[in-house]
Amino acid sequence: xxxxxSVSLAERIGFRRPSGVGEAGWGRTFVAAVxxxxxxxxxxxxxxxxxxxxxxTLAIPPKFIFTPTLExxxxxxxxxxxxxxxxxxxxxxxxxxxxxxxxxxSVFLALVIGTLAxxxxxxxxxxxxxxxxxxxxxxxxxxxxxxxxxxxxxxxVTGLAGSYLGIIAxxxxxxxxxxxxxMKSFFDEISLDVEDAARIxxxxxxxxxxxxxxxxxxxxxxxxxxxxxxxxWNEYLFxxxxxxVETRTVPVAMAQTIGGDIGVRWGLLAAIETLFLIPVILVTxxxxxxxxxxxxFGTIKx
Amino acid sequence: MSTIELRKLxxxxxxxxxxxxADLNVAAGEVVCLLGPSGCGKTTTLRMIAxxxxxxxxxxxxxxxxxxxxxxxxxxxxxxxxxxxxYPALPVGENIAFPLHYERLSNAEIKxxxxxxxxxxxxxxxxxxxxxxxxxxxxxxVAVARAIIRDPNCFxxxxxxxxxxxxxxxxxxxxxxxxxxxxxxATVIVTHDQLEALTMADRIAIMRDGVIEQIATPHEVFxxxxxxxxxxxxxxxQMNLMEVDFRGVEGRKASIxxxxxxxxxxxxxxxxxLGLSRVTIGIRPRALLxxxxxxxxxISAQAELIEPMGAxxxxxxxxxxxxxxxxxxxxxxxxxxxxxxxxxxDPRQTHIFDAQGRAVRS
Numbered sequence: 001x002x003x004x005x006s007v008s009l010a011e012r013i014g015f016r017r018p019s020g021v022g023e024a025g026w027g028r029t030f031v032a033a034v035x036x037x038x039x040x041x042x043x044x045x046x047x048x049x050x051x052x053x054x055x056x057t058l059a060i061p062p063k064f065i066f067t068p069t070l071e072x073x074x075x076x077x078x079x080x081x082x083x084x085x086x087x088x089x090x091x092x093x094x095x096x097x098x099x100x101x102x103x104x105x106s107v108f109l110a111l112v113i114g115t116l117a118x119x120x121x122x123x124x125x126x127x128x129x130x131x132x133x134x135x136x137x138x139x140x141x142x143x144x145x146x147x148x149x150x151x152x153x154x155x156x157v158t159g160l161a162g163s164y165l166g167i168i169a170x171x172x173x174x175x176x177x178x179x180x181x182x183m184k185s186f187f188d189e190i191s192l193d194v195e196d197a198a199r200i201x202x203x204x205x206x207x208x209x210x211x212x213x214x215x216x217x218x219x220x221x222x223x224x225x226x227x228x229x230x231x232x233w234n235e236y237l238f239x240x241x242x243x244x245v246e247t248r249t250v251p252v253a254m255a256q257t258i259g260g261d262i263g264v265r266w267g268l269l270a271a272i273e274t275l276f277l278i279p280v281i282l283v284t285x286x287x288x289x290x291x292x293x294x295x296x297f298g299t300i301k302x
Numbered sequence: 303m304s305t306i307e308l309r310k311l312x313x314x315x316x317x318x319x320x321x322x323x324a325d326l327n328v329a330a331g332e333v334v335c336l337l338g339p340s341g342c343g344k345t346t347t348l349r350m351i352a353x354x355x356x357x358x359x360x361x362x363x364x365x366x367x368x369x370x371x372x373x374x375x376x377x378x379x380x381x382x383x384x385x386x387x388x389y390p391a392l393p394v395g396e397n398i399a400f401p402l403h404y405e406r407l408s409n410a411e412i413k414x415x416x417x418x419x420x421x422x423x424x425x426x427x428x429x430x431x432x433x434x435x436x437x438x439x440x441x442x443x444v445a446v447a448r449a450i451i452r453d454p455n456c457f458x459x460x461x462x463x464x465x466x467x468x469x470x471x472x473x474x475x476x477x478x479x480x481x482x483x484x485x486x487x488a489t490v491i492v493t494h495d496q497l498e499a500l501t502m503a504d505r506i507a508i509m510r511d512g513v514i515e516q517i518a519t520p521h522e523v524f525x526x527x528x529x530x531x532x533x534x535x536x537x538x539x540q541m542n543l544m545e546v547d548f549r550g551v552e553g554r555k556a557s558i559x560x561x562x563x564x565x566x567x568x569x570x571x572x573x574x575x576l577g578l579s580r581v582t583i584g585i586r587p588r589a590l591l592x593x594x595x596x597x598x599x600x601i602s603a604q605a606e607l608i609e610p611m612g613a614x615x616x617x618x619x620x621x622x623x624x625x626x627x628x629x630x631x632x633x634x635x636x637x638x639x640x641x642x643x644x645x646x647x648d649p650r651q652t653h654i655f656d657a658q659g660r661a662v663r664s
Contacts, residue, residue: 196354197387199374201401201448215391 043277049270057266072271079268092272094246095253100279102164102249103232106171107225113172114179115221119209121180122187123195133184136177144237155242162244170238175228182227186220187213222290226283233280250276304330304365304487306351306456311360313346313512320346322512323360328456331486333479334517335499338509339535344492347509348458351490353377364488365455380449384461386441388433388448394440395420395429398447405452419447422481439470443477450481457482459491463498475501496536500524508532530659533584539616539628541584541653548573548581548654556654558583560623566599568649572664581662582655587616587628589651592635593644600644603627605637619643 024032049057051068078087121129151170152161160166190213198212199205214221236251243249254272258264284291306328313321321343328334336344349355351362353374362369369377380401389397399416407415420426423443428436433444442462449457462478463471479502482489493499499506500520507517508531516528527533533541547559556569567583593600603619610616610633617629617637629645631637654662 191385191387193383193385193387194389196352196374197381197383197448198389198400199354200352200377200379200381202375202378202404203400204375207403212389212391 046270046273049266050274052267052270054265054267057270072265072267073275075265075268076271076275092250092253095248095250096275098243098247099233099250099276102167102171102247103229106168106175106232107228109168109172110175110179110228111221111225114176114224115183115214115217117176118180118183119187119213122184133181136180139173140177148237148241151238152241161242162247164247167239167242167247167249170242171232171235174235174238175232178231179224179228182224183217183220186217190216219290219293222287226287226291229283230280304456305363306488306490307361307363308347308351309361309363311347311350311362312358313343313350313355314358319512321350324509324512324514326507326514326517328488328490330488332504333482333489333491333502335503335506336490336492336509337496337499337506337535338494340494342509343512344494344509345460348381348460348490348492351456352379352381352458378455379458380452380454380456381458382445382449382460382462384464386433386445386465388441388444390433393430393432394425394436394444397433397444398425398429398451401448401452415451419451422450423447423477438465438467439474442466442470442474446478446481450485454487456488456490457485459489461493462491464493464495471498478502496538500536508535510535526661526663527584527653528661530582530584530655533653533655533661537586539587539630541586542590542625542627543582543584543655544621544625544627545580545582548576548579550578551576554649560601560621560625563602563622564598565601567647567652569652569654570663572662573654576654576656576662579657581657582659583647584653584655585647586651587630588614589648590627590629590645591648592629592631592637593646596644597646600646601627603629603643603645605639605641605643608637608639617643619645 048064050072051070052063052066053069053071056063056066076090076092078089080087121133126132155161155166155170158166160169194216195208195212198208203211234251235249236255239249239252240255243252250272254269254276257269257272306326308324308326311321311324311326312319324343324347326334336347338344346355350357351364351369353369353372357370364377364379388394389400392400395416398419399412402412402415416429417426420429423446425440425443425447428440433441436444442465446462459478463474466474475498491499491502503520505517505519506523508515508523510531516523516532518526518528523532523536527536527541530543534543544560549557549559549564551557551569551573554568554571554573555566556573558565558567569583590601596602601621603621603625605617605619607618608615609618611630613633614630615633615635615637617631619627619629621627627645629643637643656662
C-alpha cells in the first residue's frame with residue numbers, strides 16, 4: 001500500500017513541491033539561474049520602467065536605482081491628453097475587459113468545439129480522416145496578412161465587423177486547428193481499454209466521453225488553453241482592423257498610446273504592458289502543473 | 303439462464319482470418335478457459351462476445367439471445383481487462399459503482415452493494431483512493447469487484463492474472479475461482495498460461511491460428527490430447543514428440559522404428575487401424591522410466607543437460623536418432639552428464655498420432 005502523499009495548501013493552489021538544490025547541485029542551479037535571468041531580463045526591464053518617472057526612463061546610463069512612482073499606472077486609466085489640460089479617462093478599463101472577454105470566450109469556444117472534433121477524429125475516423133485533418137491545418141499555413149482582406153470583406157458583408165461576435169468568431173476559428181490537432185494527439189495517447197470497459201459497463205458514447213476520456217486529457221486541455229490564450233491575447237493585426245471603439249483590445253489601444261506632444265511615454269507603455277502581463281501570468285501559474293504534464297505528454301513511453 | 307453459445311463464429315481482418323468457425327458452449331456456472339499462444343485469436347473471440355469487435359459471420363448467443371447486432375453497452379456482460387482498465391479519474395469506490403449507473407438505484411442501495419463486494423475482495427480500506435495510488439494486486443481486485451457488482455449475463459476475463467507476480471497470482475487464482483463459484487454465471491477466461499487454465503477452468507478450449515483444437519476438461523486435455531499441437535502445448539516440461547516409423551502392432555504392442563532400432567511400445571488398441579507409415583509418438587517426460595539395462599522396450603539416450611527442479615530433476619537427453627528427449631526423474635535418481643539412459647515408456651501414458659497429427663485412440 002502506498003501512503004497517501006501529503007498535499008500542502010501551497011501545492012494545492014499551484015506551487016510545486018520545492019525539491020531543493022540537492023539533486024542538481026549548486027553549480028548547475030547557478031547556471032540555470034543565470035540563463036533564466038537573461039531570458040527574464042527584458043520583462044524585468046519593462047516592469048522597472050513602469051515605475052520610473054518620465055525623466056528616469058530616458059536617463060543615460062540607464063538607472064537601476066531610482067525612486068519608484070505609481071504615476072504611470074494612474075496614467076493608464078486617466079491622464080491629460082495635452083500639456084496643462086485636465087486628466088481624462090482613457091477607457092483602458094474597457095480595453096482590458098475586452099481583451100479578457102474576447103480572448104477568454106474564443107479560447108473557451110475553441111476548446112469546446114475543438115475537443116469534440118478531436119475526439120471524433122480520434123475515435124470515429126472518417127474515410128479520408130487524415131485529409132480532413134490536413135485541410136484543417138492548411139488554414140494556419142498562410143500568414144494572417146494574406147487572408148486579411150477576404151476576412152474583412154466577410155465581416156463587413158455580414159455586419160459583424162467591429163462587434164464582439166465578429167472578433168470572437170474569428171479568434172475561435174483561428175484557434176480551432178491548433179486545438180483540434182493538440183487534443184487529437186492527447187486522445188490518441190490514452191488507452192482504449194478504459195473506454196471499452198466503460199461501454200461494457202453500460203455507458204453511452206456521451207458518458208464515455210464526459211466521464212472517462214475527458215478527465216484523462218485535463219493536462220492537454222490546460223496546455224492547449226494556455227497556448228491558445230497567449231496566441232489570442234497578443235494578437236494585433238486582426239484586432240486592429242476588425243474591432244471598433246467599443247470592442248478594441250489592449251494591444252491595439254497600446255499601439256495608439258505611442259506618440260503625443262512630448263514624445264513616446266515609455267513609462268506609460270511599460271505600465272500598460274505590466275498590467276497586460278498579469279492575467280496571462282496568473283493563468284499560466286495556476287495551470288503550471290498541468291502544463292508541464294501537457295507539454296511532456298507522449299514523450300515518455302509507458 | 304446465464305449461458306454463452308458460439309456457432310461457427312468467424313472474424314476476418316481483411317484477408318487474415320483471426321477466428322475460424324469457432325463453436326463453443328458455456329453452461330451456467332461453468333468456467334471455460336480459452337488457451338493458446340499469442341495471436342491465436344483467443345482475445346478476438348472474447349472481444350466478439352463482449353461486442354467490442356464485430357463478428358464476420360456466425361452467431362453469438364448469450365443467455366438465449368442472439369447478441370451479434372447489439373452494441374457492448376446493451377449486452378449486459380461484465381469483462382475484466384488485462385490492464386484492468388480502471389477509470390483513472392474516479393476513486394476506487396466510484397470505479398466499482400460505475401456499472402450501476404444505468405440501473406437507477408438509490409444511493410443507499412449503491413453504497414450497500416459497493417460495501418458488499420469491497421468486503422468480498424478486501425478493498426474496504428482503499429475505496430477513496432485513485433487507481434494511480436494503489437498496487438497492481440489491488441487494481442486487479444478492483445477490476446474484479448467492478449465486474450461482479452451487477453448481475454450480468456456472463457463474465458469475461460482477458461488475461462486477468464498476467465500482470466501479477468507469482469505469489470499474488472496464486473492467491474488471486476484461488477480468490478477468483480472462489481468468487482466465480484458463488485455466482486453461477488457462464489464465464490470465459492482468456493489466458494496463455496496453461497497453469498492458470500488448468501487450475502481455474504471447468505473446461506479448456508485450446509486455440510491455434512484461429513481454430514479451436516480441442517475443448518475438454520483440464521484432466522482430459524492433459525491425459526487425452528486430441529492432436530500433436532495440444533499434446534505439445536499442455537504440460538510442462540513439454541511432451542516428447544518423436545516422429546518414427548510405425549512397423550505394425552500386435553495386441554497393444556506396437557513396433558516402432560527409431561532410426562535403425564526397433565522398439566516395442568504399448569499403445570492404444572486403435573493403432574491397429576494404422577498402416578505402415580510415419581507417425582508421431584508422444585510420451586510425457588514423467589512417463590519415461592529409467593531402466594538399468596537396454597531392452598526391446600527401452601529407448602536409449604545420452605544425458606546432455608541436467609536441471610534440478612527441487613523435488614524432481616529434469617534431464618535433457620539426446621536420443622540415438624538425434625531426438626531431443628526430456629525426462630523428469632525423482633530427486634533421488636542420480637544422473638551424470640554424458641551418462642547413457644535406457645528409458646521405458648509408461649504403457650498407459652504413450653500417445654500415438656497419425657500422419658496428420660490427430661490422436662489415434664479408441
